[in-house]
Amino acid sequence: MSLRSVPILAVASLLAGASTAKASTLLGSPDSAATPDAWACAACPAEGAPLGFRQFALRDATVETPEDGLVTSVGVHAKRMGGSEDPYVAVLRPGDDGVSTTVVATAAVPVSASEGAHVQIDNLRLPIRRGDAIAFVFRPGEVDLGIRDRPRPDGAVQSFQTPCDPCGMDGGTGIELLLDAFVEPDVDGDGMGDETQDPDGGGLGMDWQEDWFEDFEAGDELDEDDAVGTRARRLPKDLRLVNADRRTLLLTAPKPGRISASITVPANRRSGAGPFTTILTGETRVRRPGRVRLKLKPTPAGKRLLSKRKRVRTKTVVAYFPRESSLTLLMRSARL
Numbered sequence: 001m002s003l004r005s006v007p008i009l010a011v012a013s014l015l016a017g018a019s020t021a022k023a024s025t026l027l028g029s030p031d032s033a034a035t036p037d038a039w040a041c042a043a044c045p046a047e048g049a050p051l052g053f054r055q056f057a058l059r060d061a062t063v064e065t066p067e068d069g070l071v072t073s074v075g076v077h078a079k080r081m082g083g084s085e086d087p088y089v090a091v092l093r094p095g096d097d098g099v100s101t102t103v104v105a106t107a108a109v110p111v112s113a114s115e116g117a118h119v120q121i122d123n124l125r126l127p128i129r130r131g132d133a134i135a136f137v138f139r140p141g142e143v144d145l146g147i148r149d150r151p152r153p154d155g156a157v158q159s160f161q162t163p164c165d166p167c168g169m170d171g172g173t174g175i176e177l178l179l180d181a182f183v184e185p186d187v188d189g190d191g192m193g194d195e196t197q198d199p200d201g202g203g204l205g206m207d208w209q210e211d212w213f214e215d216f217e218a219g220d221e222l223d224e225d226d227a228v229g230t231r232a233r234r235l236p237k238d239l240r241l242v243n244a245d246r247r248t249l250l251l252t253a254p255k256p257g258r259i260s261a262s263i264t265v266p267a268n269r270r271s272g273a274g275p276f277t278t279i280l281t282g283e284t285r286v287r288r289p290g291r292v293r294l295k296l297k298p299t300p301a302g303k304r305l306l307s308k309r310k311r312v313r314t315k316t317v318v319a320y321f322p323r324e325s326s327l328t329l330l331m332r333s334a335r336l
Contacts, residue, residue: 024195024264024317025069026278027062027134028055028180029148030301032075033118036146036178039079040157046141050162052103053145054092054135054169055177057156060300064133069185071126072193076109076136076145077178079116083142086110089121089181090135091128092167100166104132111143118178125191134181137162146178187329195315195331202329236289239320239328249294249318251330253286257322260284261294263314265305277301279314286322294318 040053055063074089091105105126109119136145149155155176158169184193187202194202236252243250249261260283279302282294298306305312318330 024185024262024315025062025065025067025183026180026264027065027183029058029075029176029178030061030180030277030299032077032178032180034077034148034178036077036116037149038147039116039144040147040175040177041138041140041144044140048140048161050087050137050139052090052135052137052160052162052167053177053179054101054133054158054160055156055179056158056171057154058150058176059154064131065128065183066130067183067185068129069183070124070191070193070197071105071107071128071134071181072124072184072196073120073122073182074107074109074124074134075118075120075180076111077116077118078109078111078136078138078143078145080111080114080143081141083139085139085142087136087138087143089126089179090137091126092133092135093129094131095166100168101133101160102166103135103137103162103164106137109136111138116144116146123197125193125197128183134179135160136177136179148176148178150174150176195317239318239330241316241318241330241332242291244316247296249282249296249316251292251294251318252290253292253320253322254289255286255322255325256288257286257320257325258283259286259292259294259318259320261296261316261318263296263302263316265312265314277305279305279312286320 041051044051057063071091078087086108088106088108090103092101093104094101107121107124107126109121111119138145152174156171156173157175157177158171160167160169184195185202186192187194190198192198236254238254240252241249242252251259253259262278263280264278278299280296280298282296284292284294286292316332320328
């Protein structure tokens, strides 16, 4: 069913390996501030119950949150045609039947520009669970949501009519909703996003954003020569970030296991990127204690940003999974 040809009737770190790591996630459009190709409800009736639109599938994007956490920021490209009722972003939770969906949390999104504009709402604290999705809900004839064309069959979209509890959905393809939400972990359960809201980073300490390039403490540094019979190596005591550039992270790890990382750009005008855009990701195995080089690969948004800027302020989250040990997180903020 086309979203533009017929009315919609009644009828969801960047870490590589984010499904097992407490890491921040950008849900939805990789660039919700982009210029729309069209509007989601251009052919909808001018009056009627509010409609919700959810991105069901989108290449190079995440549409369902991989971990429990909080929606702390929302971005949407929308326009106002009439009325005064605020649209809202909704957290959608799948039902036990695998088909129905329920709205479990909402936040108003003020929209006023008649020609359309990108609107970002920060400092939200909407609880979200693994497998949940987001939707944008508005009254047709008053507000509309910007969309971009995608080559079919990419860009599957679902819609639903409110009020509904649960909400059944119908679908369409070839469309990218210009809607995103930034989901942060809340490891300590205090109701604040660990990256941008919680002063101690979810229990990492009050100075978790400082000391990007820390010196090794005594006993932490490793000899570069691993040959048996040469100088004895001193093993690292904990996970540490030694250095970072656009291609690699250099870390130390005390045990074999797995390390994954995501580097994101927080919202700001100078970065030239969308809100909390993930620009680099990587994952590698730790075969033995010591130094580890984690190769980074740019995301599509990262390629665009890094081709324009030589230096950019970033946030990095490293997840370390030692064998038979608990997850360790390392969060840092720095100019890359």
